Structure formats: C-alpha cells, structure tokens
Amino acid sequence: MQQFDYEFLIIGQGIGGTSVAWHLHDSGKSFQIAGDSSMPSSSRVAAGIFNPLTGKKLVKTWLADDLFPYARTFYGGLEQRLGCKLMHLTPIYRPFRSIEEQNTYLAQTADPGISPYVASSPDRASEMPYVHADFGGLEVVQAGWIDLPALLDASRAYFQERNLYVEATFDPADLSRADEGIEWRGKRFKTVIFSQGFFALQNDWFNWLPFTPVKGQILEITTDVSLKPYIINQGIFALPVSKNRMKVGATYSWNPLDWEATEEATEELELKLRGLLNADYTLTAAHAGIRPSVRDRRPLIGIHPEFANVCIFNGLGTKGVTLAPFLAKEFCNHLIYGKELNPLVNIKRYFSLYFR
Known part of the structure; x- marks a missing residue:
C-alpha cells in the first residue's frame, strides 16, 4: 500500500x-x-463584503439561496472554534439615484426571489445624514462583511x-x-x-x-461623523469598520496588473465618494489587489x-x-x-x- x-x-x-x-x-x-x-x-x-443583491438592476447573486445560509453557518462556526470575531452582519443601504430608480427598485421588491433580501422597515435615510440620499434608499438584509x-x-x-x-x-x-x-x-x-x-x-x-485578472483598489478613511452600522452602496461601497473608520472601493482596471495603489485610482474613488458621502473625511491608506477573475x-x-x-x-x-x-x-x-x-x-x- x-x-x-x-x-x-x-x-x-x-x-x-x-x-x-x-x-x-x-x-x-x-x-x-x-x-x-x-x-x-x-x-x-478585499473588503470581504457579502451582498445578495448586486448591480444597477438589483439582481440576486448567483446561487444566493444556497451560498448565503451556508456562509453564515461556516463563518459562525469558525468564530466559535477560533474564538474571535470574524463575521459582521451589516445591512447594505442603497440610496436611490432618482425617482425613476426608486420606482423601479420598489417594484422589484415584490419579486418573491428578491423580497427575502429586502428590509420591510422604514427608510433609514434620516439615520444617516452623512449620506446623500435625496430620494431615499433600499435596505438589503442578509448582508455584511468578513474580516478576512x-x-x-x-x-x-x-x-x-x-x-x-x-x-x-x-x-x-x-x-x-x-x-x-x-x-x-x-x-x-x-x-x-x-x-x-x-x-x-x-x-x-x-x-x-x-483567467481575466482585474486590479482593484480600496481606500481607508476616517471621519468625525459617528457612522451607523450600514454599508453604503451606490456605484462604490463605503464600509464602516468602526464608528469613525470606513473602507471605500473599489476600482476595476486591467493595465498594469500590479499590486501598487495609484493616485489615479484614488482620485476616481474620491470623486465618487464625494457624491455619496455628505461629510468631511481624511484619507489614511490605499491598497490594491488583483482579483482572480474568469x-x-x-x-x-x-x-x-x-x-x-x-x-x-x-x-x-x-x-x-x-x-x-x-x-x-x-x-x-x-x-x-x-x-x-x-x-x-x-x-x-x-x-x-x-x-x-
């Protein structure tokens, strides 16, 4: 043998x-x-975000009904086994860009495949005055992030x-x-x-x-605003990792495929962030990685x-x-x-x- x-x-x-x-x-x-x-x-x-509803058209993530329950069980089990906090169940707030988008998204929430992932609670916009949400927004549940x-x-x-x-x-x-x-x-x-x-x-x-690898960059920022436990998602994500710190991302680029953060990508993210965040902040770090996409x-x-x-x-x-x-x-x-x-x-x- x-x-x-x-x-x-x-x-x-x-x-x-x-x-x-x-x-x-x-x-x-x-x-x-x-x-x-x-x-x-x-x-x-990577920021480690898990999000059951993605894209501009609010599409349910592939295999979401299998992936998300299993992921929560898996990471929850590892937290117990390893004795440390790994999983942060955090809703995702998606501000509407327009009345038209508001109407479209709210109509989609009637879809029985999507409705389990949308909160029925009142709009959270008033709780987050630091977010530009003139038309309100949608709260996605069964979401969050893993401290990778x-x-x-x-x-x-x-x-x-x-x-x-x-x-x-x-x-x-x-x-x-x-x-x-x-x-x-x-x-x-x-x-x-x-x-x-x-x-x-x-x-x-x-x-x-x-393989079609894609370079991505994220930023780390601090702010004097007291952040609520909601990931903000509108073209980019703004992930609160503490009451005054956020990760912001991400970019997509193909040339060059290296691990260096660039000023160009930082400027791209900051431009989008200023359209999303109604608060002053300080940029503290920038990180780049290469996604093994297919x-x-x-x-x-x-x-x-x-x-x-x-x-x-x-x-x-x-x-x-x-x-x-x-x-x-x-x-x-x-x-x-x-x-x-x-x-x-x-x-x-x-x-x-x-x-x-």
Missing part, C-alpha cells in the same frame, strides 16, 4: 485554500497547506499548531508528480490542490484556463484533464467570501465521495482549451 505523509497538499492560503482546508479537516482528511505570507494576496486586500485578515491569520495559527501549515515560497521546480503521488520538499502527498489566486497564471498545469465570471474548480492527482480551486473573483465556503464543501465532496461538481464551475467546461 502506498504511504503518504499527507493525503492533500494545498498551495495557497487565501480564502479559497483556507476554505478547502477547513472542509478537509472536518472530513477527517490529512493535509498540509503551503502558504507564503510575504507574497501579496487579494484576499487580504483576521480569518486567515487565526486559521493559519490553528493549522500551524497542528503541523498542517508550512510557511514556504512555492516553486514549481520543488514539486514532482507521478501517478503514485506528489512529492514536495521531502514529503509525499496523494493529491495537490492549487489555490493560488492571481499567481495561477504562472502555473504550468493550469495557465491554459481563461472570462465567464464563474470559478475554476476541478481535476486536471490528464492528471487525476492535480486539482485547482480558484477564480472566485469579487464574491470569494460567499462562494468559497459552499464551493469548498462541494469540491471536497467531489474529491472524497465522487459527488458531481456543478458544471458551471467545473473546469471540464474548458478542457477543449487544453487539448487544442
């Missing part, structure tokens, strides 16, 4: 790799995560204590694959799972997949077309905090029990790109 040090090697400890690790852990599977805290990470830059740095740090510490995490700069030359397993830095694994975010583009096993806006999950012990869990894009827990559960059920993956996320949909 083939002997392995661990069943799984997970490359990457962003929200994707961490979610997979927790599901493997709860399934009694052995694994080791290879993470590099010196490398930039989109998971650590806290989640990743606490998870890493938990796994490190159990020898399930190793701090390492991953070099593909250090990994060798054979039908009988994976070897990496003197250890033997049955299967490798790549969850590298943007850095998957440098991975020869999966760089044929249609051409069809669906994650890239599954098993390599040729090598059954080489897998990927990536492409979570802008909705990683809601997608990662549910899809990690589905992916682990696929690997452990052979349960079929949703074809809309399974990389089988792109196998033709590999074999052409």
